Each structure stands twice: as structure tokens, then as C-alpha cells.
Amino acid sequence: MRILVTGAAGMIGRKLTARLLKERAIAGRAITSIDLHDVVPFDAPDAGDIAIATHASDLSVPGSAASLIEGRPDIVFHLAGIVSGQAEAEFDLGYSVNLDGTRSLFEAVRSAGHAPRVVYTSSIAVYGGPFPDVIPDDFHTSPLSSYGAQKVMGEALLQDYTRRGFMDGVGLRLPGITVRPGKPNKAASGFFSNIIREPLSGLPAVLPVPRSVVCTHASPRAAVGFLIHAAAIDGAAVGPHRNLALPGAAVTVGEQIEALARVAGNDVVKLIREEHDDTIWAMVQNWPTRFEARRARALDFKAEESFDEIIRAYIEDDLNQ
Amino acid sequence: MRILVTGAAGMIGRKLTARLLKERAIAGRAITSIDLHDVVPFDAPDAGDIAIATHASDLSVPGSAASLIEGRPDIVFHLAGIVSGQAEAEFDLGYSVNLDGTRSLFEAVRSAGHAPRVVYTSSIAVYGGPFPDVIPDDFHTSPLSSYGAQKVMGEALLQDYTRRGFMDGVGLRLPGITVRPGKPNKAASGFFSNIIREPLSGLPAVLPVPRSVVCTHASPRAAVGFLIHAAAIDGAAVGPHRNLALPGAAVTVGEQIEALARVAGNDVVKLIREEHDDTIWAMVQNWPTRFEARRARALDFKAEESFDEIIRAYIEDDLNQ
Structure with missing residues (x-):
């Protein structure tokens, strides 16, 4: 093939x-x-x-x-x-x-x-x-x-x-697609990965939007x-x-952070600093949140069911490599 | 301008x-x-x-x-x-x-x-x-x-x-868009116009699909x-x-024919001959039927509300010109 x-x-x-x-x-x-x-x-x-x-x-x-x-x-x-x-x-x-x-x-x-x-x-x-x-x-x-x-x-x-x-x-x-490996980038959606990846490496990260923001990861x-x-x-x-x-784990940013605390502990979470960014917030409000993805599920497309699993996949595939 | x-x-x-x-x-x-x-x-x-x-x-x-x-x-x-x-x-x-x-x-x-x-x-x-x-x-x-x-x-x-x-x-x-003026054409959707236009000119027309077919006109x-x-x-x-x-008149072919009888009389309707065509029927089954068109209505886009009006528009704009 x-x-x-x-x-x-x-x-x-x-x-x-x-x-x-x-x-x-x-x-x-x-x-x-x-x-x-x-x-x-x-x-x-x-x-x-x-x-x-x-x-x-x-x-x-x-x-x-x-x-x-x-x-x-x-x-x-x-x-x-x-x-x-x-x-x-x-x-x-x-x-x-x-x-x-x-x-x-x-x-x-x-x-x-x-x-x-x-x-x-x-x-x-x-x-x-x-x-x-x-x-x-x-x-x-x-x-x-x-x-x-x-x-x-x-x-x-x-x-x-x-x-x-x-x-x-x-x-x-x-x-x-979260958690993206590598350096923080300037993509408006970058924070979804930054707030997980950077603290896991002992580095600070900025959260520019409210914790209520939902995204499917x-x-x-x-x-x-x-x-x-x-x-x-x-x-x-x-x-x-x-x-x-496609299916994915639809969670709030708050739930992402709770998952990080469960997987890596509260000290890691303390590296996240909230600093509101109006430009990013304006864009994020127009992003889709949850998907039914009924056809993809019926066709057996599989994703993580929790954000904890997503964090663990990052640790196994990227952080520890 | x-x-x-x-x-x-x-x-x-x-x-x-x-x-x-x-x-x-x-x-x-x-x-x-x-x-x-x-x-x-x-x-x-x-x-x-x-x-x-x-x-x-x-x-x-x-x-x-x-x-x-x-x-x-x-x-x-x-x-x-x-x-x-x-x-x-x-x-x-x-x-x-x-x-x-x-x-x-x-x-x-x-x-x-x-x-x-x-x-x-x-x-x-x-x-x-x-x-x-x-x-x-x-x-x-x-x-x-x-x-x-x-x-x-x-x-x-x-x-x-x-x-x-x-x-x-x-x-x-x-x-x-019905009733199209001119000659019958081979477009699969041509019959929607043909069954009105041809009889109004005293000519026969073929209906290739069941009378239950719905279309917005x-x-x-x-x-x-x-x-x-x-x-x-x-x-x-x-x-x-x-x-x-956009809005339009959503009617069955049967309702189109009833409108033709109301506007032009039963003798005109007798010029329509039913002759099933499997190819056209297969295509028609994949065509959309009724539209909510809520935004267009709110923006004041206007169409005919009945198929009778559509036939009268054809008579005024094309048949009698």
C-alpha cells in the first residue's frame, strides 16, 4: 500500500x-x-x-x-x-x-x-x-x-x-487539537494548549478568557x-x-484547569495567571462549542472522553519524549 | 447609479x-x-x-x-x-x-x-x-x-x-422558477413549467413524476x-x-394542476398526460421541498403565496405578451 x-x-x-x-x-x-x-x-x-x-x-x-x-x-x-x-x-x-x-x-x-x-x-x-x-x-x-x-x-x-x-x-x-507541543504561539486559540503545556514544564501561562469558555478538544x-x-x-x-x-471532549476552560490539578497537582495550576484579552475574547465568542457528531460516532471515530485523558496523552507522547 | x-x-x-x-x-x-x-x-x-x-x-x-x-x-x-x-x-x-x-x-x-x-x-x-x-x-x-x-x-x-x-x-x-417561458427543455425540472405553460397554449404536456411531489416555486x-x-x-x-x-409557494404537483384548473379550466388540464420517468423520479426525490426562509421573510423578500398567482403572473408577463 x-x-x-x-x-x-x-x-x-x-x-x-x-x-x-x-x-x-x-x-x-x-x-x-x-x-x-x-x-x-x-x-x-x-x-x-x-x-x-x-x-x-x-x-x-x-x-x-x-x-x-x-x-x-x-x-x-x-x-x-x-x-x-x-x-x-x-x-x-x-x-x-x-x-x-x-x-x-x-x-x-x-x-x-x-x-x-x-x-x-x-x-x-x-x-x-x-x-x-x-x-x-x-x-x-x-x-x-x-x-x-x-x-x-x-x-x-x-x-x-x-x-x-x-x-x-x-x-x-x-x-x-490540544495539547499542542512546542512553544507558545500567537494563534488566538493557543491558550487552550498553553495553560496546560507551560505549567507542566514549570513555566507560567496566561489565560486570556473567562473560565466559562467551552471548546471541544x-x-x-x-x-x-x-x-x-x-x-x-x-x-x-x-x-x-x-x-x-468529529467527537471530542467538550469542556470549559475551568474544567481543563481542574483536570490539570487532578493530573499534575495544585502547584502546577498556580502557574496560570488570568489576564483578560479583549481581542481574543471577541474571537472566542464566535467559536463553536459542542458537537453532536452523531455520524462520526456511528462510524466509530474515537476521541478522548475526558480532558484528563488529553493531558495524559500529552505527557506520554510529548512531555516525556 | x-x-x-x-x-x-x-x-x-x-x-x-x-x-x-x-x-x-x-x-x-x-x-x-x-x-x-x-x-x-x-x-x-x-x-x-x-x-x-x-x-x-x-x-x-x-x-x-x-x-x-x-x-x-x-x-x-x-x-x-x-x-x-x-x-x-x-x-x-x-x-x-x-x-x-x-x-x-x-x-x-x-x-x-x-x-x-x-x-x-x-x-x-x-x-x-x-x-x-x-x-x-x-x-x-x-x-x-x-x-x-x-x-x-x-x-x-x-x-x-x-x-x-x-x-x-x-x-x-x-x-x-416557474412558469419558465419558451419551449420545453430537457432539464429534469422542466416538467414543473411544462405542465402549466404547454396546456395554456393548447399543447400537450407530460408529467413524469407522481402528483405528490412537492417543490417551492x-x-x-x-x-x-x-x-x-x-x-x-x-x-x-x-x-x-x-x-x-427565499420564500415561495410550496405546493405538490397535484396542487399545481388544481390551480391550473381554477385559473384556466378543466379542459386545459386534460392536456397533461402522466407518463412516469424513472430517471427524473430518481432525481426529483433528492430535491429539497419546503423552506422556512425565516431570515428572508424578515428582510421583506416577497414571493407569490399561491400557485394560482404564479400562473397569473405567467399569463400576464409572457403568454399575453
Whole structure:
């Protein structure tokens, strides 16, 4: 089985690659090759007897997507994209990478003609408020960010290219991915991870919003689990609607902090300082909170059920590595 | 006030132009010029002291949209598009016209920098079944046709370009437009008009689906009314969600036929022959039926409330002309 991963140098891309190299098979079929793509050059991990190669190119440049698909991968994980904040700051770049890059890749898949499984990382940014208490699977995707608009367009392409038989696509609206490893970043959503990761390393962290804010979280480990499950799933069971809201642990920031106290003790929690930020607060109020995710649950997509589990996944996978 | 109409040679485009030339103003502001665009050359109607010009070009070709926007129109009616059946039959053409053409036009508007009102004709084809009895405004747009996918993408662009301040867009999900003047066509939805128009001219018509089929209809006159209302409406009242499901007369085919009997007599109805068509029936079952259209009603978009009115509008506007 041949695998292609775009955006492979990103956090999820690297964790997905590591998991593929550990499991060495998807749905019982042995992995024979992995092509890793990103816009920047990066080093391939050691892969033993799996043929591994890296590719650096801009997918929106004519010919670059076609050369990636030349090897006729059985599964394409399309993770490449400009993140939300950058898509908002750099309008043209966001459309070029998130829309044109995705369309070029899907067109290359169509030209190849072998209709592979394509797993696409969409986002809960496809939703725009106001929201009901729990967002049902058939809630409208009416985004209020350029990133969300680009993801809606990618989802529409994915569904249409699948319906036409050009590929067998599954789109995943990833929830908040927490705890992100690495340094604090300036993403408005960064605090969800910062308030856990930094104190666990003995460092201070700022909480810029009230403790009542609710978000649905899944760990990077669970996100990789979603991707691999989507690669293996029966397309007929997914049906014609190819883009799925996913389950996760829907908790308040207060509950996140209580979980941190349970897992790591009260002294760790004392490293969190509350310092209200109006700009972040204004954005957070437009973010979706809880998802019904009935279809994804029925299709056996699994996430953590508590934030305690999410913290423990971070400690095992990142802090102690 | 300067007006630009794309797709001006089509049925709705011609009726919109006639109405603009009759009213000579929008929201009390006098119309000084009308630029009419289509992909095929066509003749401009007589416009008196309003400067009128026609333009034939492919909007997806670089530069063609920019030249249309050069005159900095105050209102752009973007009606141009490949219809549903053709977008399904000619995949590349559909994306080129309905997606690339729309994006080029919106990019030209963005470059011009004067943020005009853009009224965009979307469609109820953005919805894919299964459906609830009445489709609420926040029902997901998960289309099951290439045309629907392209319209979803146009809607996402419209909303994002509006949010970013590049234009002041309003997207209208037109319901079934009935009664269409002209000859019977092979569109799967053609029978909704055929069974009214043909008998009114003393000609036979075929009904290929059961009388229980429900569809929401508005007359071409009401469709033009929607467009002009959208051109004049306060953008702040529309809010951040810029694409609207519209009201209409939701009736069964049986109720359409009963209305025809009331308006034109039983002998006219006898010209309808029932001849089941499995292909059309299979498609019709995936079409949306009734819409709540709460937002559009609150914004004062008006349609016919009965199918009798729709038939009378056809008799006045087309049959007797």
C-alpha cells in the first residue's frame, strides 16, 4: 500500500508519519511506501524497509501536484494548509494554498484515474455563529473567517469529486487539537494548549478568557487516530455526505484547569495567571462549542472522553519524549 | 447609479433588464447606466436616456472581469452561470464558468476597491438530502450535484469577500422558477413549467413524476423582485451570513394542476398526460421541498403565496405578451 502525506512537516503530519511507521499497515494491508510532502524541505525519518521519500513544492504551482500523484498512492492524507491566523492576515496566500493547492491536488488525483482514498483535514472553522448548545451534523457551514471559507470550498470539492468517482474522499472537521507541543504561539486559540503545556514544564501561562469558555478538544494522538480510521473506513458506510464533524471532549476552560490539578497537582495550576484579552475574547465568542457528531460516532471515530485523558496523552507522547 | 448584469442574455437577465428600464431607479436612486454582459453576443434593448452597453466575454478569461468592473458599477447582478444539467454533463466547463468565472468577477471587484453591492444568484441546489419536512435557514449546504458544489463555493467567496470589506454581497438561493417561458427543455425540472405553460397554449404536456411531489416555486417576476430587493436592502440588516434561502409557494404537483384548473379550466388540464420517468423520479426525490426562509421573510423578500398567482403572473408577463 502506497501512502502520500501532504503537509507532512507539520505537527500532525510528523505524528501521523511516526504512527504509520510504527503500525506499518492500514486496515491489515502492509505499507510499502510513504511519500512525504511539504512546502519546505525537511528530513525523512528512518523507515526501515518502507520506501520513504520527501518532496518540497507548492501544490498550487502547475505540475507539482501531478508529480506527487505519479506513484498512484492508495491513500492520500491531505493535511497541507495555511493556518487560520495566517489565512486571515495573508488573503491571497490563504486562497492560493488552501483552495488552489487543494483543487490542484484533487485535479491531479482525477487525472491519475485510480480513485484513491483521500483524507482531508477540514476544521470546525467551517462553522459560523450564533450556535445552538450542541451543533448537529446538519448545521450549516457558514464560516466567518477566510480559513473557514477555504475549508468549506475544499469540502465541496471533496464531496463532488467523490460523487463523480474521481476519488474516495473523507473530510474531517478537526476539533481543537490540544495539547499542542512546542512553544507558545500567537494563534488566538493557543491558550487552550498553553495553560496546560507551560505549567507542566514549570513555566507560567496566561489565560486570556473567562473560565466559562467551552471548546471541544481532541489530542494530537486522537487526531492521528481520526486520520488513520478515515483511511481505513468503508466509503459506502460514509454515504454521499463526505465531511464529518468529529467527537471530542467538550469542556470549559475551568474544567481543563481542574483536570490539570487532578493530573499534575495544585502547584502546577498556580502557574496560570488570568489576564483578560479583549481581542481574543471577541474571537472566542464566535467559536463553536459542542458537537453532536452523531455520524462520526456511528462510524466509530474515537476521541478522548475526558480532558484528563488529553493531558495524559500529552505527557506520554510529548512531555516525556 | 451604475448597474452591471452578468448573464444578461438569459431568461432572468432579460426580465431583470426590462424591469430596471421600466423602474429607472433602485431604492430611489436614478439608474444612469446599465452594462449587460453575457458569454454570447446579444442585442441591447432600447433604454432611452439610460446609457446601455452589451459585452460578450468569458469571465474566467484573465482581464475580462476587470474590464467589466472598470466603470465601477454601484450594483453588480451576477447571474451568469452554466445550468445544473450542463454542469453535471460538462464537469470542467461547470467549474470554469460557475467557480472560476465567479471568483474572477469577485477578484475584479476587490481590485476596483469601491465595495459595490453584489447580488449573486445561488440556488436551492446547494442543499442535498435527506431533508426535514421544512428546511430551516441553518440547514447544512451539502450538495449532491456539481452545480450545487459550485454554488456553495460561490456563496463562501461572497460571504468572505463581504466580511473582508471587498464588496457588499447578498446571495440568493433561488427556489424553482416557474412558469419558465419558451419551449420545453430537457432539464429534469422542466416538467414543473411544462405542465402549466404547454396546456395554456393548447399543447400537450407530460408529467413524469407522481402528483405528490412537492417543490417551492416562485415566478420569474418574483425572482426579479428578489434581485431588485437584494440590490436595495440594508447590508447591516442582512448581517454576517450573506446567503439567503427565499420564500415561495410550496405546493405538490397535484396542487399545481388544481390551480391550473381554477385559473384556466378543466379542459386545459386534460392536456397533461402522466407518463412516469424513472430517471427524473430518481432525481426529483433528492430535491429539497419546503423552506422556512425565516431570515428572508424578515428582510421583506416577497414571493407569490399561491400557485394560482404564479400562473397569473405567467399569463400576464409572457403568454399575453
